Structures are given as C-alpha cells and as structure tokens.
Amino acid sequence: MERRKYPLYFSFPALSVFLLFFIAPTLIGVYYSFTDWNVNADSIRFIGLDNYKALFGEPRLGKALSNTLIFAAAVTLLQNAVGLGLALLMNEAIRMRNLFRTIFFMPYVIAPIVIGYVFRAIYHPEHGIVNEALGWIGLGSLGQDWLNDPKWALFSIILTDIWRVAGFAMVVYLAGLQFIPKDLTESASIDGASYWRRFRHIVFPLLAASFTVNVLLSVIGSMKVFEMVMVLTDGGPGYTTEVFYTYIRSTFSMGQMGYSTAINLVLFVLVTVVGVPVLMALKKREVEM
C-alpha cells in the first residue's frame, strides 16, 4: 500500500510561527552581535568584529569556557551512568519499586533555585550536613568549605546537578527498557549468558535510542547551566565557577547588549560544534527493532 503524503502547505502555519519566533530573532541576534548595542547609547552602530576581538582577549571567557565544558562533560557522563544504573535497578521486581522511582525522580520536579538554596545549607562548612556527617564517622578532617574553596566549588555544583537530573535520565532509560522484548534476554539467559553479557550485548544496544536522547539533552542542557551556579556560588568565589550564562548575565546587566549577544553566539556555536557530532555518532549505533 502506498503511503499517503500530506501536501507541503499543511506545514506552513507551523513553519511561519517557527520562522517568526525562532529563526528571525536568532538571525537578528547574530546581527546585533556585530553592533555596539548598549542600553545607555542613543544609537546602535555596526562595529564589525570588535565585540569578538574584545571577547577573545578577555580572560573571563577562557574561565567560562573551561568551566562550562568541564561541567557539561561531568554531568553528561555521570547523569547517564547514575540514571542507567537506577533504571536497571528499578526495572527489576523489587518491593516498593514505584515509591523508589518517585523518590529518584523527585529532585527533577523541584525548581533548581530551591535545590540550590537547600544545598547551600547542606554544604555549609560549619553547620552543613556534609561536614557534620564526615565528623560523625570520624572523617572530620576531610571536611571542606565546599562552595567557597575554588578546588571544590565546581565539583560541588556538579554533584548537586547530578543529584537533580539523574532521575530524569532514569525515567527515559526505564521507558527504553520497557520496550526490550523479554524473550531476548530470557533466551540469552537460558543459553547461559551472564547478567553483564546480557546487558552488554542485548540491553545496551537496544537502549541506543534512549541513550541518544539522554546524552544529547544532557550535553545541551548542561552547557546552558545557569540557575544552579547562580544560586550556589554566583560564579564565585571570584570568577572560579564562572560559566557562560553567568558571564552573559554579568555583561547583560551592564547594559552591553551587543557584547552579551556576541558571547551568546559563541555559546551557540559551541553547543552546535559539540552537539551535532555527538548526535551523529550516537544515531549511527541505534538499532532498529
């Protein structure tokens, strides 16, 4: 039977909305990044590459870039590892499974700002639970000023964000696991395959679509991190946990709209440069069932 195709013009309403509210502002944004648009100036002038020249000569950009990449890599890796582990566990027939699934998903429902404030208290060097707990088990000497020591601040933000988002990855993997036919794993089990071999050769390849979705969302989402950093450290102490969006916010609040847009465009390019190859590589290994 021939598959019926709908006429192209059916897509025009959706396309026009997309063009008007997404493509057009993006293109206008690209233009503004080449201007001296400033809330304190009466006119907007085209200044060529001046914003970019100033930006690439700014040490803060390097810090924001490296922190953003470290954050994205760590969160993507650990969110997926923890999420997958939880999904495998929650896919087994264990008591109160739904309750545990809810508990693990809960942090994702809570606003990042609320989580940030709660973790500020948890990480407090003198009254926080982390250092108190270390003290109770006799490891008080390992206590740190988690959010205000440059050695630990970014690490603490990363851990907090993983705690927040791992439940979401778990739900996506769980959905993927539900679609894997039971007979495949059962027949492998009868053939004597161990849990690890079944996971490696059957489950993980068939989870490729979920893996693609999770990794891509993690990469893009974590490169655009803002609230968690803002609440926990506000990019500090100093600029030590500065990420792209805290830098953009800082220049935006000074009224330097053209310059801020240029930073945003650099982030856009970065997300594209990292995201597209990741997507292409992961798509290749997806398996049709």
Next chain:
Amino acid sequence: MRKSRALASVMVLAVSAAALAACGGGNGNNNAGGASSPAASGAASAKPAKDPVTLTFVISNTEDTTAFTKIFDAYQQKTGNKVELQALPGGDYDNLIKTRFSTQDFPDLFLMQPGTKQYVKLRADETLHEWSNEAGVWDNVIDSIKQAQVQDDKIYGVPYGSTGMMGVFYNKDVFAKAGVNPPTNYADLVEIAKKIKAAGVTPFYEGVKDAWPPQVFYYTGWVTQVDPAIGDEGVAKLNSNALKLSDIPELKDLFVKQKELKALGLYQDNVMSGTYDEMQNEFGEGKVGMTFMLDGIISQLEKKFGKDFVAKSVGFFPFPSATDTGTAMITPPNQLMVPDKAKHAAEAIELVKFMLQPENVDLFYANKPGIPIFKGATSELYPVQEDVKKYIDEGKSKVNIQNRLTPSFVDFSKTLQNFFLDGNIDKAIKEFSDNYQKDGKAKVLAGF
C-alpha cells in the same frame, strides 16, 4: 502495589506543591499594563479611592521594611489602596531593577540607592517621573539634601530615610572583655584586634560569600585616606577618566591593609563562607568584636537582639587614619522613584506625598531611627548614631565615593572574593580600575 503507588502519587504532588510555592509568590500586580497617566499627580493628599488598587513597592532585602509597612498600613486605612512589598536580593538589586525596566515590568514604586548616578543607570529622562515642580514634595526636605538630587534642573528621585553611615561597628561588651577602647589611629586598630583575638573572640567578620560586605572596608577607608590625598579635584578626574584608580597609591594601600588583616588571622575562620546574616548573629552573640559595615546592621541587630542591645552594646568609629580617628563616611538617603509607565503611577505619586506628610515621616523615624533629612522631624537616635552625628557636626564626615562618581565599581565584589583567595594586590587593583573604566565606557560617559 496499590499502596505504594498511592504513596508515590501523594509524594509527587507534595513536592510539586512545595516547589511551586517556593517559586511563586509576590507577583500579583506588578505587570506593566496600560500605563495610567501620572498627570493626576497633582492630587493634594491621599483620599479614599473609589476602586482600591494594589501598588507594588520594591525594596532591597538589606533594608528593614518595618517602618515602610507601618506607613503603608496607615495609607491603606486612609485610601483603601494596598501596598504589596517586594524585597529583592540586595546583591543583585540593581540588575533586577534594570532587568524589570528592560522588560517593561515596572514596579509602581521602588526604593533606589542615593545619588544622581542612578538617573544614568535607569535612563531616568525616558523612564521615571520627574519631581522638581511637584507640589507637596519638597516643603520639608532639607535643602542640601534636595540639591544633591538635582541634575540638569531635573529630579527623578525623592529622598527618603536618613543620612546613612558606614564604618566600623563594634560590640562594646567584647571591647570591655578584652579591655580595649576605640582606636586612636590605624596601628592602634590592629593592636586592638590582636588583643580581642587573644581574649578568644574573633576580631573582624567579613561576609565574603555574600560578596558585597568586603567592599565596605574600601569605601570607609576611602574617605579617611584616599580623599585627603586626591581631593575633590581627583574625584573630578576620576569622573572624566583623567585619573586611573590603579594610579592612586593610597587606594592600593587599602588592599595592603586588608591583606594584612587576613594574614594576621584577624578575620573569622572560613572567611570565604561568611555571610551578612551570620555576621549579625555572631556579632550579637559576642563572638565577633568588629565589622566594617553599613548602618543597615542597626535595624537588623535590633530585630534579632532587641533595642536594648543596640542601645547599650553597639558602638561605631570611622576607619582610622595613620594619625587620627579618621573621617566618618556618610551616605545620602535612599530615594523613592516612580516609573512613568507603572500601572499605578498616579497612585504611587500620591503615596509618596502621603509618606512625606510630617506625621508619617515621624512614624517612619519612630520605627527606623536615623539622622533625619526632613525639617522639623525628630528621631530618637541610638548612641551608635549619635557617634556619627558628632563627626558630622564637627565637619569630619564625607559622602561615600560611590555617590560622587557616575561610573560604578562594577564586579568589585568579585574582585575582592578573588583577592581574599589569592592575595594578589596588583591584580586586584588593576581589575578594579579596568572594570570602573569599562562601566564608564558602557554608560557612554565623556572621557571613557
């Protein structure tokens, strides 16, 4: 199974509700709708409104709101109009206000820091109500205070509050315990701090985590040792970018001094995680001897430890110089501003006039004692405020440098956080200087 599902559903609902409750709140009537014309601003005094409205009043959360709340209650009783108070984080106050302006989300009325530099920041000529010819506003304002609001014959903010101060607030009980008195010069201050430390009390507390408190050290130090060196001429040069901050040795010396206090272990442990709130607690509990701070601490201490504590146990002295007790740093009062396009601009103007009525001014000072800026107003001053008044009366006071410069010390708090970490004086003062120039350039000021 069913039980655990039901429990799971209840927990999801509970968490969602908690998250929503935490994120929502307080945005009831602050959307800029159709702008009502402020032309009705000539209204003489507050009268019962036919259709009561809810006005939004935005204020920094570093300000105590008790006095405002009392006046707003009186206003509501008289007019039926309600005032919803929105306290925004002090560290981000400027940014939040500017963001709301740029998204046309105007509050009806807001309290802004002093100085005509705010006019530049908010593009006042396009956005704010102009007050210079408004009847019923200037009758009781002390003339010098009014004049400080004028720029190009225009006034966009109505001063409200008290003459403020920054300096060293000290706990008299701690001083008595350590057997020390307020210092006679800077070297004496360091010796006093060492004695307090020897008595088992933290000499100084800095709220480095909150970012803004460490700046107070520099602003109080400026009037004592930078102003005498560069004079008003130097300040004028800074305003036109003819002088760089990094070229002022006396300013660099302030960085040296702060570094020395840290090196001597005179700040609290975990100085990087210090907050304004914790500082109040430790100060009130006698665990901290001194803090470089602004006068907002008085009302906070009063709230937490009572009037008696503030009256008996809190003292003040300026940043001492090398040879004497130094110069007191004072700040002009904050200013009330009304955006022209605010939803209830006319009512907000009426509210400002209501706030300026003598009985309401007295109500304000009764709840927030301070050095008055209105003729005929009286305020019962705490001894700590009397200490500053003495300096003012003796002519040994100077207005905060921030209020005398048009560009701002952008990201100074970040610079100081870094400075507390690495102690690099040259790097810190260069960054401080560069950011000042960047802000001048961003504001498109002549010379930058």
